[in-house]
Amino acid sequence: MARKLSFRQSINEALAQEMARDPRVVIMGEDVSGGTGSPGEQDAWGGPLGVTKGLHSKFGAARVLDTPISESGFIGAAVGAAAAGLRPVAELMFVDFMGVCFDQIFNQAAKFRYMFGGKATTPVVIRTMFGGGFRAAAQHSQCLYSIFTHIPGLKCVVPSSPYEAKGLLIQAIRDDDPVIFFEHKMLYDVEEEVPEGAYTIPFGEANILRDGKDVTVVALGRMVTLAMQAAQALAKEGIQCEVIDPRTTSPLDMDTIVESVGNTGRLVVVDESHPRCNMATDIAAVVAQEAFDSLKAPVRMVTGPHTPVPFSPALEDLYLPSADKIAAAVRQATRKAAA
Amino acid sequence: MTGSIQTIVMPKWGLAMQEGTLTKWLVAEGAAIKPGVEICEIETSKITNALESTIAGTIRRRIAEEGVVLPVGALLAVVADRSVDDAAIDGFVAKFNEEFAAAVAAAGSEAPGPQSIDVGGRAIQYQRAGEGGIPIVFLHGFGGDLNGWMFNQPVLAEGRATVALDLPGHGGSSKEVGDGSVELLADVVGGALDALEIERAHLVGHSLGGAIAATVAAKHPQKVAALTLIASAGLGPEINIGFIDGFIAASGRKDLLPILQTLFADPALVTRDMVNETLKFKRLDGVDQALRTIAQAAFPGGKQAPRLRDRLAGLTMPVQLIVGADDRVIPASHAAGLSGNVKVHTLPAAGHVPQMEKAGDVNKLIGSFGPAA
Numbered sequence: 001m002a003r004k005l006s007f008r009q010s011i012n013e014a015l016a017q018e019m020a021r022d023p024r025v026v027i028m029g030e031d032v033s034g035g036t037g038s039p040g041e042q043d044a045w046g047g048p049l050g051v052t053k054g055l056h057s058k059f060g061a062a063r064v065l066d067t068p069i070s071e072s073g074f075i076g077a078a079v080g081a082a083a084a085g086l087r088p089v090a091e092l093m094f095v096d097f098m099g100v101c102f103d104q105i106f107n108q109a110a111k112f113r114y115m116f117g118g119k120a121t122t123p124v125v126i127r128t129m130f131g132g133g134f135r136a137a138a139q140h141s142q143c144l145y146s147i148f149t150h151i152p153g154l155k156c157v158v159p160s161s162p163y164e165a166k167g168l169l170i171q172a173i174r175d176d177d178p179v180i181f182f183e184h185k186m187l188y189d190v191e192e193e194v195p196e197g198a199y200t201i202p203f204g205e206a207n208i209l210r211d212g213k214d215v216t217v218v219a220l221g222r223m224v225t226l227a228m229q230a231a232q233a234l235a236k237e238g239i240q241c242e243v244i245d246p247r248t249t250s251p252l253d254m255d256t257i258v259e260s261v262g263n264t265g266r267l268v269v270v271d272e273s274h275p276r277c278n279m280a281t282d283i284a285a286v287v288a289q290e291a292f293d294s295l296k297a298p299v300r301m302v303t304g305p306h307t308p309v310p311f312s313p314a315l316e317d318l319y320l321p322s323a324d325k326i327a328a329a330v331r332q333a334t335r336k337a338a339a
Numbered sequence: 340m341t342g343s344i345q346t347i348v349m350p351k352w353g354l355a356m357q358e359g360t361l362t363k364w365l366v367a368e369g370a371a372i373k374p375g376v377e378i379c380e381i382e383t384s385k386i387t388n389a390l391e392s393t394i395a396g397t398i399r400r401r402i403a404e405e406g407v408v409l410p411v412g413a414l415l416a417v418v419a420d421r422s423v424d425d426a427a428i429d430g431f432v433a434k435f436n437e438e439f440a441a442a443v444a445a446a447g448s449e450a451p452g453p454q455s456i457d458v459g460g461r462a463i464q465y466q467r468a469g470e471g472g473i474p475i476v477f478l479h480g481f482g483g484d485l486n487g488w489m490f491n492q493p494v495l496a497e498g499r500a501t502v503a504l505d506l507p508g509h510g511g512s513s514k515e516v517g518d519g520s521v522e523l524l525a526d527v528v529g530g531a532l533d534a535l536e537i538e539r540a541h542l543v544g545h546s547l548g549g550a551i552a553a554t555v556a557a558k559h560p561q562k563v564a565a566l567t568l569i570a571s572a573g574l575g576p577e578i579n580i581g582f583i584d585g586f587i588a589a590s591g592r593k594d595l596l597p598i599l600q601t602l603f604a605d606p607a608l609v610t611r612d613m614v615n616e617t618l619k620f621k622r623l624d625g626v627d628q629a630l631r632t633i634a635q636a637a638f639p640g641g642k643q644a645p646r647l648r649d650r651l652a653g654l655t656m657p658v659q660l661i662v663g664a665d666d667r668v669i670p671a672s673h674a675a676g677l678s679g680n681v682k683v684h685t686l687p688a689a690g691h692v693p694q695m696e697k698a699g700d701v702n703k704l705i706g707s708f709g710p711a712a
Contacts, residue, residue: 167622197514199622205591211611235406 005194007187008051010166015089017198018173018331019059020231022087025173027052028065029091030076036066048093049188054253075101079109082124087173091321095128095144110153113314121176131184131222131272132320138308143273148180155203156250159225162192167201184222204251212240215330216260218283219245219270223321227270230326239334249279258290265296266333270326275303300329344431348418349409352383353489358410359383361403362415365535370398375628387615391699397421410443458530464511466503469496472712473564474537477503478528480546482586484510490698495560495706504531508629519632521645525554532562541565541709547572549570550645557650566658567708570666570691573647575673582643582668587630602663604690647666652678657709661701663689
């Protein structure tokens with residue numbers, strides 16, 4: 001059944017199907033319903049970009065909770081509810097706001113299973129928007145998944161397409177550990193065939209989108225689409241890229257990446273984050289350690305620069321990785337080998 | 340002049356196929372070809388296969404470059420007699436490409452996709468193609484779906500009605516399989532024929548689908564005009580249970596690839612996308628349980644439970660069995676010693692899915708077998 005859904009719709013469907021399947025699943029966040037406590041229509045808003053629209057009318061106010069604008073409050077509540085037996089999906093609008101509730105996430109949710117000797121689980125999902133290109137300026141455009149990947153006890157998911165988003169979100173909700181689910185805001189209107197039934201995509205298994213013998217290109221989130229565009233252009237020049245989407249940065253499927261680099265001998269990592277201490281540097285380091293003998297050229301990284309994301313549209317476009325920048329990095333990697 | 344110019348275009352192998360890549364030319368410019376000659380290798384999102392010519396003539400121009408993705412219907416090569424001059428061929432190519440580009444722009448994607456009907460409370464997905472005559476009804480095997488007939492259904496649908504079904508627990512059908520027995524699955528197929536208002540059909544069943552087709556034929560002989568079994572289950576106790584168990588257990592690409600390769604005489608035919616599509620199916624809620632239930636009912640203790648040899652002997656409609664000589668799932672030797680009413684064809688250099696590996700041969704055997712109308 002060739003049915004297409006947008007990234008936004010597939011997340012909404014994943015939430016609706018899991019809420020229907022499991023009464024312990026509740027949603028909370030700023031305006032996830034919209035209109036609570038005020039006259040007029042409830043369920044009008046469905047989150048800042050309409051992802052949760054319609055869920056309030058399906059599941060009611062007891063399971064779709066508008067919260068005050070207090071991330072430290074409602075993320076803490078979600079973590080506590082998870083520890084007490086619910087399976088909350090909290091929406092923290094922009095990952096840029098995560099700073100006000102780091103304690104709840106880093107020092108509480110991430111630590112419970114470990115510090116209570118495996119007797120406690122914290123099945124909370126925190127959905128959050130990330131990434132540039134939305135003309136939303138420096139405080140609403142960061143990537144930041146690397147920061148969460150750094151913390152043991154958290155799982156980090158960075159879906160790259162509607163099919164991936166639905167299966168990974170259902171997996172996140174059924175997972176017994178805290179999961180941070182990163183949604184690139186420029187992907188919401190991307191459409192793809194998505195099965196109607198519920199399905200899960202396991203964490204820690206990278207997706208190989210394209211086979212190639214010349215260069216391994218690893219990309220995350222929206223960068224996957226750009227990497228595929230670059231790979232298509234490069235194929236016409238006779239350069240075959242193997243494009244890998246890790247899907248989750250924690251756990252991270254380094255086996256697939258190392259195995260691929262073993263075949264290609266070259267690696268380009270595309271990460272929209274700032275260039276220091278990000279997924280690109282992390283993946284490059286592991287490859288340097290595990291596959292040094294296979295490398296025929298220096299590892300190349302395509303990232304944003306070490307500055308805040310600019311508000312000027314012209315500068316923001318220059319700031320972000322692009323298919324052209326990825327293709328240029330791949331050419332560099334292959335030229336070095338030929339020399 | 341153009342009347343004697345013929346084309347070879349990107350084939351449409353299955354309704355899901357929208358584009359393909361010509362990975363390798365197998366004929367040179369100037370080569371004489373005839374029907375059945377392998378022209379080139381085409382990689383689709385499912386599988387790589389050789390494109391066989393249906394026409395005779397001389398390859399005058401190879402248009403498609405190796406490694407480039409092209410839409411279905413795009414011009415791959417021009418075939419014409421040596422007497423046709425180059426200018427006429429150039430003109431033909433330019434006109435074809437211009438018209439093709441316009442047609443692509445106008446058409447969009449309007450191919451009718453699969454549909455669903457209710458059979459005794461279960462949603463059963465099916466794909467129709469072609470019209471007229473006694474319909475050919477395709478039943479896939481364990482873990483398969485209706486897309487597995489992509490090299491067969493479109494070809495056989497030229498001039499004849501065909502329907503491919505997704506069995507319960509598979510593809511887009513309900514994942515509720517009851518006790519998972521061949522008897523139950525056969526009852527669902529019988530019910531689907533009724534629901535689709537198919538009075539008589541040429542049933543084509545592969546592997547477990549073969550056992551199901553034979554059971555339908557035995558229980559409802561009036562519904563079955565002819566029976567084609569391909570690498571069928573139910574003809575002997577042995578089965579490569581490692582394939583069944585491995586298919587169920589595989590949760591990732593690395594586990595599944597060697598399992599799927601077991602299906603083919605040439606393991607290189609399995610593409611990354613074939614693995615991905617199978618994983619997409621296996622990830623659906625309910626599939627794991629459905630597969631376990633069916634496997635437990637059909638292959639308890641690693642042996643085949645269905646016993647169909649006696650049932651085949653009692654059938655009065657035409658019956659044929661097609662097996663691949665290199666089948667690594669069900670031994671080809673199960674084709675030996677069947678009752679005389681079963682016509683047996685053993686295809687060399689084919690594994691458990693000869694309808695993919697030797698599609699041309701299998702299509703001829705199916706198309707020419709039994710009453711067509």
